[in-house]
Amino acid sequence: MIKIEKLHKSYPIGKKDFLHVLKGIDLHIKEGEFVSIMGSSGSGKSTLLNIVGLLDEHDEGSYYLNKQKIERLDEKKAAILRNKFLGFVFQSFNLISYKTALENVALPLYYKGVSRKERQETALKYLDKVGLKDWAKHLPNELSGGQKQRVAIARALVANPKVVLADEPTGALDSTTTDSVMELLTAINDEGMTVFVITHEQEVADQTDRIVTLKDGIIISDEITEKGKKTRHYV
Amino acid sequence: MKFIFDKDTWQEIYGSIRKNKLRTGITIIGVMWGIFLLVVLLGAARGMENNFDKMFGDFATNSVFVWGQTTSKPFKGFQEGKRMRLKITDVDYIKSEVKGVEFVVPRNRTQSLVVNNFKSLTVGIFGDYPLLDKVQKKHLVYGRFINENDIKERKKVCVISNDTYKQLFDKNEYPIGKYVKINNINYLVVGHYKNKQMGGGGPQGGVHIPFTTFQQVYNQGENIGWLMVTAKPDVSIAQVEADTKLLLNNLHKVHPKDGRAFGSFNLGDKIKKVTGFLTGMQFLTWFVGIATLIAGVFAIGNILLITVKERTKEIGIRRALGAKPGEIRRQIVLESVFLSTIAGALGIIFGGILLMLIDTLWGHGEDASLVNPTVNIPVILIAFVTLIVLGTLIGLIPAQMAVSVKPIEALRDE
Numbered sequence: 001m002i003k004i005e006k007l008h009k010s011y012p013i014g015k016k017d018f019l020h021v022l023k024g025i026d027l028h029i030k031e032g033e034f035v036s037i038m039g040s041s042g043s044g045k046s047t048l049l050n051i052v053g054l055l056d057e058h059d060e061g062s063y064y065l066n067k068q069k070i071e072r073l074d075e076k077k078a079a080i081l082r083n084k085f086l087g088f089v090f091q092s093f094n095l096i097s098y099k100t101a102l103e104n105v106a107l108p109l110y111y112k113g114v115s116r117k118e119r120q121e122t123a124l125k126y127l128d129k130v131g132l133k134d135w136a137k138h139l140p141n142e143l144s145g146g147q148k149q150r151v152a153i154a155r156a157l158v159a160n161p162k163v164v165l166a167d168e169p170t171g172a173l174d175s176t177t178t179d180s181v182m183e184l185l186t187a188i189n190d191e192g193m194t195v196f197v198i199t200h201e202q203e204v205a206d207q208t209d210r211i212v213t214l215k216d217g218i219i220i221s222d223e224i225t226e227k228g229k230k231t232r233h234y235v
Numbered sequence: 236m237k238f239i240f241d242k243d244t245w246q247e248i249y250g251s252i253r254k255n256k257l258r259t260g261i262t263i264i265g266v267m268w269g270i271f272l273l274v275v276l277l278g279a280a281r282g283m284e285n286n287f288d289k290m291f292g293d294f295a296t297n298s299v300f301v302w303g304q305t306t307s308k309p310f311k312g313f314q315e316g317k318r319m320r321l322k323i324t325d326v327d328y329i330k331s332e333v334k335g336v337e338f339v340v341p342r343n344r345t346q347s348l349v350v351n352n353f354k355s356l357t358v359g360i361f362g363d364y365p366l367l368d369k370v371q372k373k374h375l376v377y378g379r380f381i382n383e384n385d386i387k388e389r390k391k392v393c394v395i396s397n398d399t400y401k402q403l404f405d406k407n408e409y410p411i412g413k414y415v416k417i418n419n420i421n422y423l424v425v426g427h428y429k430n431k432q433m434g435g436g437g438p439q440g441g442v443h444i445p446f447t448t449f450q451q452v453y454n455q456g457e458n459i460g461w462l463m464v465t466a467k468p469d470v471s472i473a474q475v476e477a478d479t480k481l482l483l484n485n486l487h488k489v490h491p492k493d494g495r496a497f498g499s500f501n502l503g504d505k506i507k508k509v510t511g512f513l514t515g516m517q518f519l520t521w522f523v524g525i526a527t528l529i530a531g532v533f534a535i536g537n538i539l540l541i542t543v544k545e546r547t548k549e550i551g552i553r554r555a556l557g558a559k560p561g562e563i564r565r566q567i568v569l570e571s572v573f574l575s576t577i578a579g580a581l582g583i584i585f586g587g588i589l590l591m592l593i594d595t596l597w598g599h600g601e602d603a604s605l606v607n608p609t610v611n612i613p614v615i616l617i618a619f620v621t622l623i624v625l626g627t628l629i630g631l632i633p634a635q636m637a638v639s640v641k642p643i644e645a646l647r648d649e
Contacts (some may be wrong), residue, residue, distance in 0.1 A: 050643050053555070055555060055641075055642050055643040055646070056641075056643050075554075075559070075560045075638070075642075076559045076560060076561065079554060079557050079558060079559040079560070080557065080559065082554075082555060082556070082557050083556065083557020084557075088555050088556070090646070094548070094552045094555075094646070096549055096552060096553075098250055098251075098253065098254045099250065107553070107556050108556045108557055110243060111553070111556060111557040111558045111559070111562065112557065116242065116243060155556070159557070
């Protein structure tokens with residue numbers, strides 16, 4: 001599903017210097033995997049997610065998303081691919097404050113060009129899936145943190161993507177809600193969705209099937225977790 | 236173009252406008268004010284123009300007044316300072332010698348006490364020919380104006396203006412057939428007219444009696460007070476004025492270059508100045524109106540820039556969810572157009588209401604200052620379309636700004 005070879009990325013600092021963030025990453029994630037990327041801040045994990053999420057471009061190496069080589073994308077093509085293949089879950093939820101939970105969930109479908117009625121129905125179905133059907137008409141500021149993140153997960157799933165990318169999905173949540181969000185992501189993965197999580201919490205990473213640890217822009221370890229050893233992919 | 240009719244597009248616009256109600260409202264007022272001013276100013280200018288038209292409408296505007304003064308140059312044995320009087324014989328000379336003349340109307344005037352029973356007033360008495368009606372239309376309420384028969388038989392008849400009527404007669408009294416005393420001579424009232432035009436055409440109002448009667452009663456002989464010369468519509472009145480004065484100098488043995496022997500007042504010239512003033516005012520109106528409109532549209536652009544800046548993160552989210560740059564851009568442009576359109580429509584409506592109010596308050600009656608203040612529909616449409624085009628163009632700036640930020644940076648924005 002995601003195949004990354006010798007990926008490099010650097011950012012300019014001032015006029016001359018460059019900050020070399022990713023120094024040759026090789027990573028292969030198959031369909032249906034539940035992978036977490038760990039690393040301290042500055043290790044390059046967010047940059048990696050941005051590149052995987054087509055929000056940023058890599059400098060060197062190659063990146064295949066769903067067997068399609070990603071290179072020289074203009075904004076329009078990137079937007080279409082994001083809409084089609086990727087669902088995002090952010091640390092700060094990133095819900096649109098003046099739209100109801102239902103409208104927020106339906107938004108990717110709007111950009112996909114789905115009719116209004118179908119959007120509403122699909123969005124409601126996914127809200128139901130995350131257990132928030134009764135909160136459909138509520139604005140984000142009327143929801144708790146865990147509820148907001150579940151709305152965000154519903155939004156990430158609604159357009160039926162190939163991969164769900166979650167950037168510190170539990171970073172702003174307490175331990176109880178963290179567990180419920182991770183359970184939800186696990187449930188999604190169990191249905192066959194590829195889930196790609198960035199975190200720096202060991203407990204969160206332990207709930208995934210595979211932990212990839214980054215340090216200073218290179219992968220220092222890539223292990224199957226205890227939980228992962230029990231799932232079908234690694235048997 | 237499909238997205239314009241898409242309900243969702245409008246829902247999106249409604250959503251973002253609802254988020255900034257106050258700011259949106261103030262912006263709309265800004266643009267509304269611009270088009271409101273344009274409509275009201277144009278309407279007022281039109282009203283003034285109509286007013287002038289009404290005032291000059293009954294008047295031969297292509298005309299000049301000529302009267303005798305004193306010479307300023309010695310000539311043929313006469314010293315300077317000789318008093319000049321126009322003669323009745325001059326009329327035929329002017330008519331036959333000056334090119335392009337339409338009418339030559341001699342007039343005489345004196346001031347006298349007019350008495351009707353116990354009511355009296357001192358007013359101008361005019362000796363007039365029926366021709367006067369041709370160059371200064373008299374709107375008769377009752378009776379008739381002086382006719383040829385009155386002139387021929389030197390009848391003691393008079394035509395009174397409305398102001399005189401009001402002072403000499405009771406309200407609603409029928410004046411025709413009554414006698415009024417002027418210098419102890421009885422005159423039969425044969426006409427009562429309403430004066431609509433304002434000054435500029437020489438002395439008006441008062442009492443008109445036949446020219447020949449005036450000659451006899453006031454012992455004027457051949458003398459005339461002044462002449463009114465009107466030119467044919469396509470003839471230059473300035474040329475007629477010069478020709479007439481030269482001819483008069485010649486007839487009265489005055490030095491050809493003596494410009495002061497006969498005085499003249501060129502009405503056509505004055506009216507041209509007034510019309511020029513109106514054109515200038517119209518230009519000013521357009522200038523002020525369009526400038527205000529542009530200022531208003533810039534306010535919309537400005538407000539959208541701020542909104543876009545504030546919504547950077549939201550736009551980032553939308554793009555992460557798959558919004559194409561074009562979709563973001565057209566959304567913001569459409570917002571700008573929508574605001575301009577609403578503001579423009581409101582401005583036109585309020586402007587129209589104010590014009591209606593002006594019309595009711597000051598647009599009617601004898602001394603209306605703004606007659607029928609209106610604005611042409613095509614003019615309004617042009618202003619409206621201009622506004623929408625400007626709104627589109629100005630909306631492109633914030634739209635471009637919205638998509639120029641990379642989604643990743645937009646998402647990082649707090």
